Amino acid sequence: MLGPSELILNSDGSVYHLNLLPEDISTTIITVGDPHRVGEVSKHFDAIELVRENREFVTHTGTYKGKRITVISTGIGTDNVDIVLNELDALVNIDLNARMPKSELTSLDFVRIGTSGALQSDIPLGTWLLSSSAFGYDDLLHFYSELNTSQEAAEDLQKYIGRLPLPYRAAASTSLSEVFPETDYKRGHTLTMPGFYAPQGRALRIGNPTADIFHKFAEFELEDGSRLTNLEMETAGLYGLAELLGHRAVSISVLLANRMNGEFHDDPKGAMENLILHTLNCLVS
Numbered sequence: 001m002l003g004p005s006e007l008i009l010n011s012d013g014s015v016y017h018l019n020l021l022p023e024d025i026s027t028t029i030i031t032v033g034d035p036h037r038v039g040e041v042s043k044h045f046d047a048i049e050l051v052r053e054n055r056e057f058v059t060h061t062g063t064y065k066g067k068r069i070t071v072i073s074t075g076i077g078t079d080n081v082d083i084v085l086n087e088l089d090a091l092v093n094i095d096l097n098a099r100m101p102k103s104e105l106t107s108l109d110f111v112r113i114g115t116s117g118a119l120q121s122d123i124p125l126g127t128w129l130l131s132s133s134a135f136g137y138d139d140l141l142h143f144y145s146e147l148n149t150s151q152e153a154a155e156d157l158q159k160y161i162g163r164l165p166l167p168y169r170a171a172a173s174t175s176l177s178e179v180f181p182e183t184d185y186k187r188g189h190t191l192t193m194p195g196f197y198a199p200q201g202r203a204l205r206i207g208n209p210t211a212d213i214f215h216k217f218a219e220f221e222l223e224d225g226s227r228l229t230n231l232e233m234e235t236a237g238l239y240g241l242a243e244l245l246g247h248r249a250v251s252i253s254v255l256l257a258n259r260m261n262g263e264f265h266d267d268p269k270g271a272m273e274n275l276i277l278h279t280l281n282c283l284v285s
């Protein structure tokens with residue numbers, strides 16, 4: 001039995017941070033970083049049945065073209081992804097009254113719709129990128145059991161870069177990736193970083209002694225000769241936890257910055273709007 005400090009429930013029986021009950025969520029879940037983006041997704045719904053908000057976690061559940069979908073904000077970073085994935089999993093796979101894991105488990109589909117910065121100069125701004133795998137420099141998955149995803153490329157990457165801790169590598173669900181055609185959603189490999197500034201090669205007022213390694217990241221070749229494509233802050237955590245909990249996950253980003261060319265998209269809102277609508281339509285087609 002899971003004790004009160006392990007599985008924390010609010011007085012109405014909802015899970016601690018998300019304030020949700022099992023009936024509040026669908027098995028298809030869109031995650032977004034920005035709480036405001038939840039409404040940008042659900043404004044396309046035929047009907048919204050649930051709106052819930054606590055801290056950075058805003059949840060809307062409704063239907064899009066007849067399909068029940070939950071959209072939830074994680075806020076920024078894999079520390080928040082840890083909370084969202086564990087609490088959503090608890091809603092479907094733990095009997096909250098008995099405080100015991102269920103014997104029959106439910107698999108959820110997670111689709112992250114986020115933003116990201118390109119690491120290669122030849123990737124245009126506005127590209128929709130589906131991360132086939134992600135290298136987590138954030139440490140989250142080092143606290144969980146080993147992933148099935150091969151960690152060899154992560155070890156190679158650490159040796160190649162030379163001066164950062166060992167990242168972990170986690171992969172997208174291949175079956176869920178097939179829902180998003182490669183013609184529209186370019187495939188790539190993502191660096192999930194523990195910050196936006198120095199951990200993504202940026203320097204504003206204080207120096208960034210590791211800025212030079214971002215060219216090495218861009219040069220690194222994976223086992224099949226492919227390159228690292230982009231930088232963001234959630235994907236590796238989402239993939240790693242989804243794999244360990246038995247769910248499917250894909251992470252899709254619109255590339256708003258190009259870190260090699262120093263460019264930023266001139267219409268980030270419009271670029272996100274297109275991605276949201278196209279992704280919703282893929283989910284129902």
Ligand SMILES: O=P(O)(O)O[C@H]1O[C@H](CO)[C@@H](O)[C@H]1O
Pocket residue numbers: 032033034075076077113114115116196232233234
């Ligand atoms: O736009 P979202 O989904 O938040 O994703 C990206 O943007 C944030 C940083 O601006 C980080 O969360 C990063 O992963």
Ligand SMILES: O=c1cc[nH]c(=O)[nH]1
Pocket residue numbers: 115116117118196200231232233256257
């Ligand atoms: O450069 C970028 C743009 C969006 N999100 C990030 O994490 N990095």
